[in-house]
Amino acid sequence: MLSLPISISRNDASFFCRCCVHGMQRRCGMGENVMNRSILLRLATLVFTLCALLLFGGVSRGTERQFDTLHEPVHSEYVPGEVLVNFGSLTREAIRSIKTSLALRTLEQIPTLKVERLVIESERSVNDVVLALLDRGVAFAEPNYIRHPTLVPNDPDFDRLYGLEKIGIEAAWEVVTGGEIVVAVIDSGGDFTHPDLGGNNWINAAEDINDNGIFDNEDLNGIDDDGNGYIDDVVGYNFAEDTPIPYTSAGDDFHGTHVSGTIGAVGNNGIGITGVLWDVRIMRVKFISGAGGSDFDAAQAIVYAVDNGARVSNNSWGGSGASTTLANAVKYARDNGMVFVAAAGNSRTNNDRLSFYPAAYPYSNVVAVAATDANDRLAPFSNYGVRTVDVAAPGVGIYSTFPDGEYGELDGTSMASPHVAGVAALLLLADPDLTPKEVRDILVNTSDPISALGTKVQAAGRINAARALECVTTGENCERQAPLPDPGRCGIVPGASNPAGLFFLLLTLLLFLPFRLLPLRLPVRR
Structure with a gap:
């Protein structure tokens, strides 16, 4: 793994907040008789400014930030013996020389992202090869990180469809129940033959040779009929195993099947359950096999979904490693109008401090989702x-749905995310011109206020499908329903664009500059 640069974190800034009020000398450990009046004044104004600008900085998820892949935990898991590289503007001769000198061989490429997946054909470690590549001037080099589905097993004892009731889906269905919109489930595979799912499959018409609207053996002609680079991809693609069939087995693909049911189990068909959408085109894009999947395969899956018309993608998976390859795929989705819904993770941790990707990527199309229980409490995981x-x-x-025509219950932010993906699709059906950022903002602002979530998520509440649709279709009830998160010690609202930062900056200029010629030092007690 790469060593991490040392920088001032927002946790470090919290030290300054503790010094904002109630006796600065004592709380910062300074002697009461040490500082003269002018120094105390200048330190106080600097402290307040640091509180505003370091701790919160006036930046929220509503404002995109530059993404830095070097700030990542050291325990991230990655594929051994592989690296992902963008050679940038290097010449072919230089690239060939680098590959030869470092014993690297190209396995696959994603031309859209200009990234290559390379195997290390030597005894050198991934860390050594990444550093060597960076020294040779490549645009970026990184491990091929592994992502895991965000699922927590549990005994099935809960009310079966309480989730849809909680988000106000019945009132939403009075406006729209579904329609011709493509939602990509980027996950493990999904059982596209399930009786409650088959009617809502996305069908690649150019690969449906007999034009019967289903995937059958007659469609497997071994030809890339639509010229998209993938042979026989009728209902999606399996990047984990490089096959056109995005389903391997019930054991391997129960996660993606369950997620699919929450989004779009066929509604009003007299069997099983219904998803958020009664009618939808679910594109199954598998990159997870077994316990996880690589970033290269995930990036391929995202690009495939975008290029084949998905307006929304559900991403119930993630990990701690920050990847430029994966980040660029999410940006590609943003640039092409895809709402990227992502599970926040199941580690009981604060993502503001320990990032979980892809949910933590700071792009305007990303909607990161936490999980609640039947009592509107933040789920313990x-x-x-x-x-x-x-x-x-x-x-x-x-x-929700399980493979082989079965049903069952699961826990996880994996299960929360498809509720949001489904509602995002309903909003786009109601108004196809909405941008991904507008969809996210509507979901945040129209959420039901939940006191237990006041300092946990930006919405300070749980999504409300009916209110979100009312906002889109009538322009009413679009204002934020929940109050902004509770102010911190310095009176600043975390996660919100806040005029406090500007106020404290102006205060500093007014009070500190008149003393700018005085040295900022403390008298020494002898």
Whole structure:
């Protein structure tokens, strides 16, 4: 792994906040008779400014930030013996020389992202090769990180469809129940033959050779009929195994099947359950096999979904490693109008402090989702973060589809995320011209206020599908429903664009500059 640069963190800034009020000398450990009046004044104004600008900085998820892949935990898991590289503007001769000298061989490429997946054909470690590549002037080099589905097993004891009731879906269905919109489930595979899912499959018409609207053996002609680079991809693609069939087995693909049911189990068909959408085109894009999947495969899956028309993607997976390859894929989705809904993770941690990707990528199309239970409490396993997690949705005891025509309950932010993806699709059906950022803002502002979530997610509440649709279709009830998160010690609202930062900056200029010629030092007690 790469060593991490040392920088001032927002946790460090919290030290300054503790010095804002109630006796600065004592709380900062300074002697009461040490500082003269002018020095105390200048330090106080500097402290307040640091509080405003370092701790919160007036930046929220509503404002995109530059993404730095070097700030990452050292325990991230990655594929051994592989690196992902963008060679940038290097010449072919230089690239060939680098590959030869470092014993690297190209396995695959994603031309859209200009990234290559390379195997290390020597005894050198991934860390050594990444550093060597960076020394040779490549645009970026990184490990091929592994992502895991965000699922928590649980005994099935909960009310089966309480999640849809919680988000006000019945009132939403009075406006729209579904339609011709493509939602990509980027995950493990999904059982596209399930009786409650088959009717809502996305079908790649150019690969449906017999034009019967289903995937069958007659469609497997071994030809890339639509010229998109993938042979026989009728209902999606399996990047984990490089096959056109995005389903391997019930054991391998129950996660993606369960997620699919919450988004779009066929409604009003007299069997099983219904998803958020009665009618939808679910594109199955598998990159997870077994316990996880690599960033290269995930990036391929995202690009595939974008290029084949998905307006929304559900991403119930993640990990701690920050990847430029994955970040660029999410940006590609943003630039092409895809709402990227992502589970916040199940580590019980604050994502503002310990990032969980892809949910933590600071792009305007990302909607990060925490999980709540039947009592509107933050699920005990759920990650949170008032700056980096946007909304919450039910994720405990969620009843949905299992492979082979079965049904069952699962826990996880994996189960919360598809509720939000489904509602995002409803909003786009109501108004196809909405941008991903507008969809996210509507979901945040129209959430039901939940006191337990006041300092946990940016919405300070749980999504409300009916109110979100009312906002889109009538222009009413669009104002923020929940109060902003509770102010911190310095009276600043975490995660919100706040005029306090500007105020303290002006205060510093007014009070500090008149003393600018005086040295900022403390008298020494002898």
